[in-house]
Amino acid sequence: MSLFVINRYLGDEVDSSEDRSKALLEKLHQQVRNRQLEFQDKKKGVNEGIRSSNEEEEDDTKTRNHKEEPESKRKGKKRKKSLPDITAELKKSSDDVELKESIETEEVKVKKQRKKKIPKVSVTPGERKEDAKVEERSSAHKSSSGPNSLLLGGFEAKPVLKVMPVLPQWLAKPSLVHREIKQNLVSIHDVPGLHRRLANKLEANKMNSFFPVQAEVIPAILESCTHGFLLGQGGYRPSDICVSAPTGSGKTLAFVLPIVQALLQRVVCEVRALVVLPTKELAQQVCKVFNIYVDGSGLKVVLVAGHKSFAKEQESLVVRKLSGSCSLADILVCTPGRLVDHIQQTEGFTLRHLRFLVIDEADRMIDSMNQDWLPHVTKAVFKVHSDAHSMLFARKDHAVVTVANSSQYQIPLQKLLFSATLTHNPEKLQQLGLYQPRLFSSIHKQPQKKTAENPEEPLSSGNFSLPEGLTHYYIPCNLNSKPLILLHFLLTLRFSRVLCFANSRESSHRLFLLVKLFGGTTVAEFSSRLSPGERKKTLKEFEQGKLQLLISTDATARGIDIKGVKCVINFDAPQFIRTYIHRVGRTARAGKAGLAFTMLLKIQVCFSVSIICQ
Numbered sequence: 301m302s303l304f305v306i307n308r309y310l311g312d313e314v315d316s317s318e319d320r321s322k323a324l325l326e327k328l329h330q331q332v333r334n335r336q337l338e339f340q341d342k343k344k345g346v347n348e349g350i351r352s353s354n355e356e357e358e359d360d361t362k363t364r365n366h367k368e369e370p371e372s373k374r375k376g377k378k379r380k381k382s383l384p385d386i387t388a389e390l391k392k393s394s395d396d397v398e399l400k401e402s403i404e405t406e407e408v409k410v411k412k413q414r415k416k417k418i419p420k421v422s423v424t425p426g427e428r429k430e431d432a433k434v435e436e437r438s439s440a441h442k443s444s445s446g447p448n449s450l451l452l453g454g455f456e457a458k459p460v461l462k463v464m465p466v467l468p469q470w471l472a473k474p475s476l477v478h479r480e481i482k483q484n485l486v487s488i489h490d491v492p493g494l495h496r497r498l499a500n501k502l503e504a505n506k507m508n509s510f511f512p513v514q515a516e517v518i519p520a521i522l523e524s525c526t527h528g529f530l531l532g533q534g535g536y537r538p539s540d541i542c543v544s545a546p547t548g549s550g551k552t553l554a555f556v557l558p559i560v561q562a563l564l565q566r567v568v569c570e571v572r573a574l575v576v577l578p579t580k581e582l583a584q585q586v587c588k589v590f591n592i593y594v595d596g597s598g599l600k601v602v603l604v605a606g607h608k609s610f611a612k613e614q615e616s617l618v619v620r621k622l623s624g625s626c627s628l629a630d631i632l633v634c635t636p637g638r639l640v641d642h643i644q645q646t647e648g649f650t651l652r653h654l655r656f657l658v659i660d661e662a663d664r665m666i667d668s669m670n671q672d673w674l675p676h677v678t679k680a681v682f683k684v685h686s687d688a689h690s691m692l693f694a695r696k697d698h699a700v701v702t703v704a705n706s707s708q709y710q711i712p713l714q715k716l717l718f719s720a721t722l723t724h725n726p727e728k729l730q731q732l733g734l735y736q737p738r739l740f741s742s743i744h745k746q747p748q749k750k751t752a753e754n755p756e757e758p759l760s761s762g763n764f765s766l767p768e769g770l771t772h773y774y775i776p777c778n779l780n781s782k783p784l785i786l787l788h789f790l791l792t793l794r795f796s797r798v799l800c801f802a803n804s805r806e807s808s809h810r811l812f813l814l815v816k817l818f819g820g821t822t823v824a825e826f827s828s829r830l831s832p833g834e835r836k837k838t839l840k841e842f843e844q845g846k847l848q849l850l851i852s853t854d855a856t857a858r859g860i861d862i863k864g865v866k867c868v869i870n871f872d873a874p875q876f877i878r879t880y881i882h883r884v885g886r887t888a889r890a891g892k893a894g895l896a897f898t899m900l901l902k903i904q905v906c907f908s909v910s911i912i913c914q
């Protein structure tokens with residue numbers, strides 16, 4: 301309706317006499333000028349009322365003149381406006397002028413700001429024309445929108461801020477562990493809190509001093525036991541511990557000794573320590589070390605890694621009595637697959653008393669998290685049993701620690717992670733649900749940037765450290781010369797106890813047949829082609845020095861401690877830097893010297909050497 305009225309009015313204006321429009325226009329200009337003067341002379345105190353009364357007088361005289369006009373003249377005009385109408389129109393017009401002024405001033409402001417922001421650059425005439433067009437378009441757009449409307453920019457190139465990844469404090473600032481073993485031995489009597497019985501055992505095994513990682517980690521784990529030993533009180537829960545130290549630096553004893561010491565006082569046999577390892581051979585090796593230190597203490601160590609039938613493993617875990625099932629294990633050493641099988645199928649098997657969860661070769665175990673073994677363990681640890689009321693210290697997994705739930709007594713679960721190549725990727729570590737973790741690391745460098753080639757791990761050995769006694773070389777060669785180079789090492793240089801790695805069991809078997817056919821050396825192969833019994837026998841013979849060469853897949857690359865390995869040969873170059881670190885780590889263990897050779901095809905040389913030498 302209002303739109304119609306305005307249109308109509310404007311039409312009248314056009315149709316009315318020229319004098320009338322001129323007079324109106326003149327009035328508008330006059331009003332604008334007066335306003336400007338008014339603003340300027342505001343301080344001088346110019347009386348606004350006088351000016352407005354003058355204007356009214358003028359208006360009156362004009363209307364009077366109108367009235368005096370002859371009837372014939374007035375008839376020619378379509379319609380006359382009354383005085384109040386005209387003043388309202390004038391007011392509107394003056395408002396429009398103000399509006400225009402304010403728009404103009406806004407435009408000037410924006411232009412000034414743009415001039416400030418955009419640096420002057422030389423432009424071609426063509427560009428200038430284009431710019432002028434854009435300017436015209438934008439000014440037209442701006443004038444169409446009101447002074448309060450939001451002006452959208454975005455034509456200028458704004459610098460994009462780079463998001464910098466930041467490591468959590470515990471990963472960025474670890475407790476440092478010396479890499480050099482021989483220079484940093486610590487007498488076993490200087491390590492606080494170690495039980496006399498264990499110290500005697502160590503001395504009996506001709507170990508008079510601790511390696512650096514043991515001197516740091518053993519007291520830390522023991523300390524977490526002294527506060528509450530087996531029970532958490534008042535919200536006390538020990539920090540989880542992560543250890544990243546080179547191969548052969550003695551990480552196994554770093555968790556075996558404090559666990560045995562913590563459990564020495566136990567009364568009832570329950571599974572209180574669980575050690576999870578990726579392979580059968582590793583599990584057997586760790587079980588052997590536990591057995592040395594629990595000897596004579598009454599503690600029972602059980603191995604479930606698929607080395608015997610499932611039924612026999614069940615019998616070694618639980619015994620059924622009239623009063624119910626009783627655990628036969630204090631310390632359980634296992635592989636993840638068999639562990640899950642027992643959690644699901646072995647009647648009476650429980651983890652509700654678990655105090656320590658050790659994850660050895662942790663980075664490899666994180667990779668196998670898709671097997672879901674950890675959720676099974678956590679579920680078993682916090683499972684609510686039918687006889688929970690009879691359990692003095694019932695366990696609950698509280699998502700949030702509150703005063704109410706922290707005042708309850710319950711056995712805390714502590715996770716201990718060990719690896720020579722522990723990932724520093726917080727996203728991966730997060731999968732383990734660590735509680736206020738503490739990191740012990742022998743890597744003194746900041747982790748390096750990820751690369752497009754390997755987004756999983758940074759492309760540098762700078763994240764991991766190699767044993768100090770290791771000397772490693774690469775040999776540029778071609779496919780045909782590889783076996784000849786190997787035979788040269790064995791027959792001409794007469795290297796003994798050589799561990800040679802191939803990338804697949806087929807490749808390892810072919811090489812084994814070739815070397816055997818050539819003769820002149822004692823050789824065996826080690827891969828999943830062999831039965832567990834055969835594998836055990838082969839490793840024993842190699843350790844005893846009955847074999848000069850053992851050709852293996854990556855089955856022996858991790859954690860296997862074969863005494864006296866003098867030389868490691870990578871017949872096939874490993875695919876990942878982590879695999880390289882573990883393979884060459886089978887020699888130069890416990891501070892001893894060792895040699896490693898990697899045969900590289902010409903195409904591999906450039907890439908691999910730059911990785912290893914960084």
Ligand SMILES: Nc1ncnc2c1ncn2[C@@H]1O[C@H](COP(=O)(O)OP(=O)(O)OP(=O)(O)O)[C@@H](O)[C@H]1O
Pocket residue numbers: 506507508509510511514545546547548549550551552553719720858859860861885889890
């Ligand atoms: N304090 C010590 N004194 C003498 N020898 C030791 C000591 N601690 C460990 N060792 C020996 O050092 C060797 C390497 O130890 P261990 O297997 O624990 O190393 P690791 O760090 O677990 O290596 P990997 O990362 O390859 O698994 C073993 O033969 C072990 O008996």
